[in-house]
Amino acid sequence: xxxxxxxxxxxxxxxYDIVDHHIKSYNDFVENRIQNIIDITEPxxxxxxxxxxxxxxxxxxxxxxxxxxxxxxxxxxxxxxxRLRNLNYSAHMYLEMALHDNNSDEEEELEPVxxxxxxxxxxxSICHLHGxxxxxxxxxxxxxxxxxxYFIVNGSERAVVTMEEIAPNKIILERIDNxxxxxxxxxxxxxxxxxxxxxxxxxxxxxxxGVFLRISFPYxxxxxxxxxxxRALGLSTDNEIISRISDDFNFQMIIADDLQVSxxxxxxxxxEVLSLSHEERDEYLRKAxxxxxxxxxxxxxxxxxxxxxxxxxxxxxxxxxxxIESDKRKDKAIYLAEMTEMLLQVIEGQREPHDKDxxxxxxxxxxxxxxxxxxxxxxxxxxxxxxxxxxxxxSRGKELSIxxxxxxxxxTENIKHAIATGNWVGGRAGVSQLLDRxxxxxxxxxxxxxxxxxxxxxxxxxxRDLHPTQFGKICPNETPEGPNCGLVKNLALMCKISEGxxxxxxxxxxxxxxxxxxxx
Numbered sequence: 001x002x003x004x005x006x007x008x009x010x011x012x013x014x015x016y017d018i019v020d021h022h023i024k025s026y027n028d029f030v031e032n033r034i035q036n037i038i039d040i041t042e043p044x045x046x047x048x049x050x051x052x053x054x055x056x057x058x059x060x061x062x063x064x065x066x067x068x069x070x071x072x073x074x075x076x077x078x079x080x081x082x083r084l085r086n087l088n089y090s091a092h093m094y095l096e097m098a099l100h101d102n103n104s105d106e107e108e109e110l111e112p113v114x115x116x117x118x119x120x121x122x123x124x125s126i127c128h129l130h131g132x133x134x135x136x137x138x139x140x141x142x143x144x145x146x147x148x149x150y151f152i153v154n155g156s157e158r159a160v161v162t163m164e165e166i167a168p169n170k171i172i173l174e175r176i177d178n179x180x181x182x183x184x185x186x187x188x189x190x191x192x193x194x195x196x197x198x199x200x201x202x203x204x205x206x207x208x209x210g211v212f213l214r215i216s217f218p219y220x221x222x223x224x225x226x227x228x229x230x231r232a233l234g235l236s237t238d239n240e241i242i243s244r245i246s247d248d249f250n251f252q253m254i255i256a257d258d259l260q261v262s263x264x265x266x267x268x269x270x271x272e273v274l275s276l277s278h279e280e281r282d283e284y285l286r287k288a289x290x291x292x293x294x295x296x297x298x299x300x301x302x303x304x305x306x307x308x309x310x311x312x313x314x315x316x317x318x319x320x321x322x323x324i325e326s327d328k329r330k331d332k333a334i335y336l337a338e339m340t341e342m343l344l345q346v347i348e349g350q351r352e353p354h355d356k357d358x359x360x361x362x363x364x365x366x367x368x369x370x371x372x373x374x375x376x377x378x379x380x381x382x383x384x385x386x387x388x389x390x391x392x393x394x395s396r397g398k399e400l401s402i403x404x405x406x407x408x409x410x411x412t413e414n415i416k417h418a419i420a421t422g423n424w425v426g427g428r429a430g431v432s433q434l435l436d437r438x439x440x441x442x443x444x445x446x447x448x449x450x451x452x453x454x455x456x457x458x459x460x461x462x463x464r465d466l467h468p469t470q471f472g473k474i475c476p477n478e479t480p481e482g483p484n485c486g487l488v489k490n491l492a493l494m495c496k497i498s499e500g501x502x503x504x505x506x507x508x509x510x511x512x513x514x515x516x517x518x519x520x
Contacts, residue, residue, distance in 0.1 A: 012494050019123075019149030019447045021497040022160070025368030026121040028499070033372045035060055037379055038095065040193060044387045051394060052103055055386070055402070058096030058110040062118060062126055065091050078128055079152055080141035086155030088416060090117040091126055097402050099390075113402055115382065116411030118375075119419050121367065123148025149367075149447050150435050153420045157435035160419070162450045162491075163365040163428075165189075168196075169321045171339050172361060173346050175353040176204075184353065186343040192320035194376045196426075199319060201226060201336070203343055211258040213340060218317040220296055225262045226340060227255065231289035232314060233333035236282035244337040251344045266292055357462055359469040364450060364497055370424065370431060377425045378414035385410045428453070445478065448491040456483040463487065 017023065044055040067077040067087060082089040096110035123129050127148070129137065134144035150159045166172060168191040176183040186201040199217045206212065214223035227241055235241045238259050242252045266288045276284055287307075294306030297313050316324050319332050345351035354361055389405040418424055424431040436446040454460050464486025466476055478490040491497075 009494065016496060017123075017147065018444055019147045021162070021364075021491075022149035022367045022447065023121065023124055024499070025366040026371065027125045027368075029368035029371050029375075030062060030118075030124065030126060033368065034062075034375060037372070037376050041379065041383060044383055044390070046387065046390050046394060048391070048394060051101065053390070053394075053400065054100045054102055055390070056098045056100055056108075056110065058098075060096075061094045061112060063092045063094070064126055064128060065089055065120055076128065078140050078142075079122055082152045083155055083157070087152075088117065088119060088154060089122070089152035090119045090412075090416075092116075093118055093411075097406075099400055099402055111402075113406050114408055115406055116378075116408040117416070119151045119153055119415060121149060121151055122146075145440070147444065147447060151419055151432070153416055156420070157437070158419050158422075158432045159435045159446050159449075160367045160370055160432045161430075161446075162367075162448075163370065163431065164450050164452045164489075165363055165365060166356065167361050167363050170361065171342060172356065173342055173351070173353045174356070175346055182347055184343055184346045186339050186346075188319065188339070190319045190321045192324070194373055195320060197317050197320050201339055201343055203347055211261050212254055213258055213343075215336070219313045220293065220317075222296070224293065224296065225258060225265065226336070227258045227262045228266065228289045228292050229314075229318075230333050230336060231266075231285050232293055232310070233329045233336070234286060235330075235333045235337070236285040241337075244334065246341045246344065248341075248344075250348065251341065254344065255340075357465070357467045359467065359473060366497060373425050374415055374418050378411050381414055382406070382411045445490055450474065450489045450491060452487040452489075454487055456487065460487070 038057055038060060041057075043057070046053045046055075065077050066074050067081075068074055077087065077089065079089055081087070093115050094112040095115045097113045098108040098110045100108055120127055129140065129142060129148065132140070137144045150157050152158070166189060168189045170188065172187045174185045174187065176185065183204040184202075188199045190197045190199060197218050199215065201213065201215045202223070203213055211225040211227070213226040215226045215229055216223045230241050230244075235244055238256070241259065242255050245255055246252060266285075290307055290310050291303070293314070294303075294310035296310075298306045298309040301309070311326070314329065314332075315326055319335060322328050322332055322335065342351060346353050385407055386405045389407065390400060393400055393405065419432045422430045422432045430451070433446070436442040452463065454463055466474075466486075470476070470489075473492055473495050475490045475492050479485055480488055
């Protein structure tokens with residue numbers, strides 16, 4: 001049995017590498033995600049009395065690492081040389097750009113412009129070491145058994161550790177204290193293009209006359225009654241709100257109480273509402289709810305601006321993963337209605353709350369995901385700087401030049417500084433660490449480390465415990481003593497991190513299958 005077991009381990013590592021999760025993730029970042037970030041970034045537009053220009057972008061090209069010597073000559077650089085000379089092992093990036101004059105019909109041709117350097121992961125697809133045999137690696141001064149999966153910045157080897165987080169875009173139900181208190185929460189961390197919006201729906205008994213169900217989301221101060229938000233999203237009538245949430249009579253009575261109380265907050269005129277036609281009543285109630293939210297997000301401004309700002313906040317910051325277009329409001333209302341029913345089922349004991357420590361409710365963010373966050377912020381800094389440089393040239397009457405407007409240091413320094421210090425975007429520290437070279441085992445362990453974002457100063461007993469769902473995924477023994485105990489973990493030996501898929505790809509595959517009909 002023992003011989004068969006180790007045979008299985010050997011055959012597993014014949015196919016997969018011990019740091020595959022970092023290398024494959026980084027390859028995906030380089031080959032797909034960088035281009036996606038550039039494509040979805042809004043084009044730079046410059047408008048003043050001297051001209052009206054738009055900057056178009058095309059494909060990005062990433063060259064294999066080379067260095068410029070003091071005499072201006074270029075030479076290929078390998079990791080060993082970068083370590084010995086305290087250099088960066090990084091790739092040069094060129095982005096196709098063209099400045100189009102909106103007053104002219106002629107379109108400028110796209111030309112490649114150098115935008116900065118990207119720190120390169122060893123053994124990734126654009127690394128010089130990729131695909132080399134053991135003999136070739138020895139010739140280049142590398143250890144054939146070195147797994148790669150780390151960066152070299154200023155001559156130091158830096159490893160990006162895997163970060164653990166609660167699964168995004170998923171409803172997590174939580175009961176506060178005990179069942180007698182009848183206090184529970186439903187939380188969704190909605191993520192869209194790097195923006196994280198935490199939506200919290202809470203049920204608790206009001207101290208005075210108030211509503212039971214309240215919701216909070218970014219850019220809206222405090223909490224607002226759920227029923228008012230549902231009205232603003234297009235579920236205007238009482239009957240529509242109640243029937244969408246649940247068929248259970250007890251739940252419907254809770255919602256009916258909230259609707260009655262919220263009428264006072266909306267300052268509805270009952271007689272005026274009754275005098276309106278069905279369609280007019282729907283629009284009147286929706287507008288009243290939008291005005292209520294507008295008074296929260298833009299207090300003291302004109303009514304027109306308050307309404308516009310409220311609609312903008314709802315579209316952009318409420319469940320952004322479902323879309324930020326105005327036609328998605330009804331879908332968001334249905335999602336919140338189902339979320340409400342789940343929360344009420346937890347209150348009544350019909351459904352168990354979620355276990356936040358269950359590994360189904362967690363996701364691991366590896367190098368590619370973390371580098372994507374970093375590149376997105378660095379690229380937005382570059383576009384802002386380019387916009388400023390072009391506007392300054394235009395105001396001074398100079399001829400506009402893209403190459404002069406691009407200061408490559410902006411992108412390079414932003415990314416390099418984060419990897420060199422470990423201070424990542426979003427205020428996280430210790431994301432990249434100096435690679436442990438005490439022993440070969442210590443190096444492998446460091447590259448398979450998983451770090452929890454929870455604060456070290458709090459007990460968090462349940463989070464630190466070994467959970468049954470970690471079996472086969474997380475090593476049950478390897479964790480440090482002291483404040484990091486149970487919060488810093490390591491992947492099990494034969495753990496392989498699966499990769500996510502684009503939902504549209506799955507839909508297209510199903511639609512192409514024979515004898516399968518797609519239903520809306």
